[in-house]
Amino acid sequence: MTIFNLFRKQRSAPTARERLQVLLAHERSSNGSDLVSVLREEILAVIAKHVQVDSDKVQVKMDRDEDVTILEIDVEIPLDAVSQAA
């Protein structure tokens, strides 16, 4: 941490880390198999039975941990769709 650091280029490792995290999250969900897209379609169908949702408002993501794979499902339901169903 000296005055010379002011003239140095910005650190590149954090950029590398961030780019990898974004890329791999995407690749893990598309590479593995069609599992994610099949799940996405079926989950969408189940939800559509009860509430009206936009198909691109359903996000299905696979992430890997040391021991388990995490399936992340993110569904955006508009408020009026809920009240209609109820």
Add this chain to the structure above:
Amino acid sequence: MGKVIVVTSGKGGVGKTTSTAALGAALAQRNERVVVVDFDVGLRNLDLVMGAERRVVYDLINVIQGEAKLSQALIRDKRLETLFLLPASQTRDKDNLTPEGVERVITELRRVFDWVICDSPAGIESGATLAMRHADMAVVVTNPEVSSVRDSDRIIGLLDSKTLKAERGERMEKHLLLTRYDANRAERGDMLKVEDVLEILSIPLIGIIPESMDVLRASNIGSPVTLADARSAPAMAYFEAARRLAGEVLPITVPGEKRGIFGKIFARRAA
């Protein structure tokens, strides 16, 4: 029954062959019976790194095709009595590497040796998937660099789907071997840190091999770095990794950290 390990990475040039030779020699130095198997048919190099290039008569393909017995193809290391090499073919096509043939050879090797270490070719083609097929555990060699980390992630996916263990529904044991690591550059923020790579790949760490001239020097003279200069930093890191492979629980040392003031000045000049 011996353990079968695959040394793999996806990306080329990250240190698979160097690591296979170094880990093989390190395990053999513990008096365990070790065979290192070159799966890189057509582009063999393990023989060269081990210093046995002039002693190759028969190879893996000859054994698979029934042209030679396994005992004829195995080359005993001149320095370590318990270390053997099964070279790849330089001339034959990789299509000669059949799944049945590989299975037969691995089964036979597993009976005779404590450790069967398979040096995978780069890529994700049949050579790479056959090298990992029968593995009990995998060493994923990764450089702290974006393309290597991405390819390792891909290989981890294959290890979890294309291996016998995965197909049987068992859990494939995977270990990260981080090579060419420069603690000073990582500290300055110009290289991915150990923690970064671990967080992204989510597999346990088996060792950190520092970027070092000693690795090139060892391959120049045709000797695994753990034999060429056992007291060098990369050799010590490989010895540590080998002990972890054998099941010992050791704290990880990050090589090159905690430099003195002179070291720091020197490092700045060198960079």
